[in-house]
Amino acid sequence: xxxxxxxxxxxxxxxxxxxxxxxxxxxxxxxxxxxxxxxxxxxxxxxxxxxxxxxxxxxxxxxxxxxxxxxxxxxxxxxxxxxxxxxxxxxxxxxxxxxxxxxxxxxxxxxxxxxxxxxxxxxxxxxxxxxxxxxxxxxxxxxxxxxxxxxxxxx
Numbered sequence: 001x002x003x004x005x006x007x008x009x010x011x012x013x014x015x016x017x018x019x020x021x022x023x024x025x026x027x028x029x030x031x032x033x034x035x036x037x038x039x040x041x042x043x044x045x046x047x048x049x050x051x052x053x054x055x056x057x058x059x060x061x062x063x064x065x066x067x068x069x070x071x072x073x074x075x076x077x078x079x080x081x082x083x084x085x086x087x088x089x090x091x092x093x094x095x096x097x098x099x100x101x102x103x104x105x106x107x108x109x110x111x112x113x114x115x116x117x118x119x120x121x122x123x124x125x126x127x128x129x130x131x132x133x134x135x136x137x138x139x140x141x142x143x144x145x146x147x148x149x150x151x152x153x154x155x
Contacts, residue, residue, distance in 0.1 A: 004073045011066040015147055017059040021051055022140050029104070033129055038114035038121050045108035052101055060094070082149040089142040089149075096139030103132045 025048045032044035067086075071078060078084075110125045 004070070007066050007069050007073060011063065011070055014059040014063045014066060015143075015150070017055050018063070018143055019147065021055045021059070022136075022143065025051060025056075025104075026136055026140065029107075029132070036121070038111045038119045041121070042108055042111035042115050045104055045111055049101070049104050049108055052104065056097070060097070064090070080153075081155060082153045086146045086149045089146050093139050093142035093146070096135045096142070100132055100135050100139060103128050103135070107132065 028044050029048055032041045035041070070076075071083070076083065107125060107128050110122060110128070114121045114125070
């Protein structure tokens with residue numbers, strides 16, 4: 001097993017974790033929201049926050065590191081279109097992901113409070129959920145596009 005293979009494996013694994021965790025979080029948050037059950041939403045959002053911290057954050061930190069080592073190992077120029085585009089999209093994804101984490105925390109807290117006080121979700125919850133959903137489109141879309149760029153490597 002070569003250093004290149006290990007780096008590539010870790011880089012692909014990171015991409016899988018980011019995409020898989022993102023898709024899973026989106027699915028479970030949407031399904032919980034659809035129930036309208038404040039206690040269920042609170043429990044789901046609590047798990048989502050933990051998953052984002054453990055899995056997504058770790059992968060997000062390691063992706064540029066493994067990517068930089070891969071560039072060095074393959075002597076790929078940082079000015080290649082697909083590299084530049086991927087880095088720009090990575091920043092865009094991050095600009096949407098960071099606020100989403102804080103929205104998830106607030107959604108969790110609002111749902112917990114609602115569950116403790118009779119189960120009625122406040123208007124702020126619905127505003128945050130809509131915003132959370134909308135932020136996921138460019139955030140997740142950027143990550144999906146990065147994956148395509150990494151595979152296709154267009155000139």
